[in-house]
Amino acid sequence: MRSWFTADTHFGHGSLRALMRRPFETTAAMDSALVAAWNAAVAPEDEIWHLGDFAVGHGDPGGLLASLQGTKHLVWGNNDPPAVRALPGWASAGPMAEIEREGRALVLCHYALRHWNGQRKGAWNLHGHSHGTLKPLPRQFDVGVDPRGYCPVRLDDLRAPPGVAA
Template identity: 85%
Template structure:
């Protein structure tokens, strides 16, 4: 399973792509540092409930934090491991990207569960969310 997830990551992510991992990285993996080093992209961690300090401190993260607000491709993004009920800029078009819920929550407008289980077991590209985002805007 680990090899399949890593292969799916590397098929979806180019070496120079930026990736924001929204928590629970390498749960139970015997060599998380080796796994992280094998994955393409500049990798940022927004840690989750299964990311102890040792995971957060792995070499290979460009950054590691509990929460992030960024702008990419003209979109204000609020990144958190957990789905938020309200977020900064929500009424002004900001999106909330999250993991944790494994596809079990009904999303609010402009809220996306980008965890691997509801997304084909691979990272999701921001442009893949646009068709739904346009309908929800």
């Protein structure tokens, strides 16, 4: 089992597609490309943590969730209404999570944190929400689809930008 991370898919959110200048001609094309990238990376036995803003305005978020591979966890964001949070396809759903993977402590939140548990002991903060617009702190990574090539990432994929210690 491998662990994957993503955020800010905004399935069904046409105005965000335009606002973020995502390179897809239509919202349906965006959704299709995001599903294909997810399922190409994430195997059925893998786990994936979605750090908020899963689907906004999608007509069938439950069917969409069922079409995505992996054991899916939601750390909800500001655009995840109660109906999305309660979908039966989530293995877990909450406002924040602290987990350990590959020997690394991770603090997962939709929002970039200024301080997080274990920060001075090497813990990483993985987040979404900012769509790649924030300068990260050391050991802080935006795992949203916009700065990550529109696909989920693994811990090995996360690299600190030049000048920022990992």
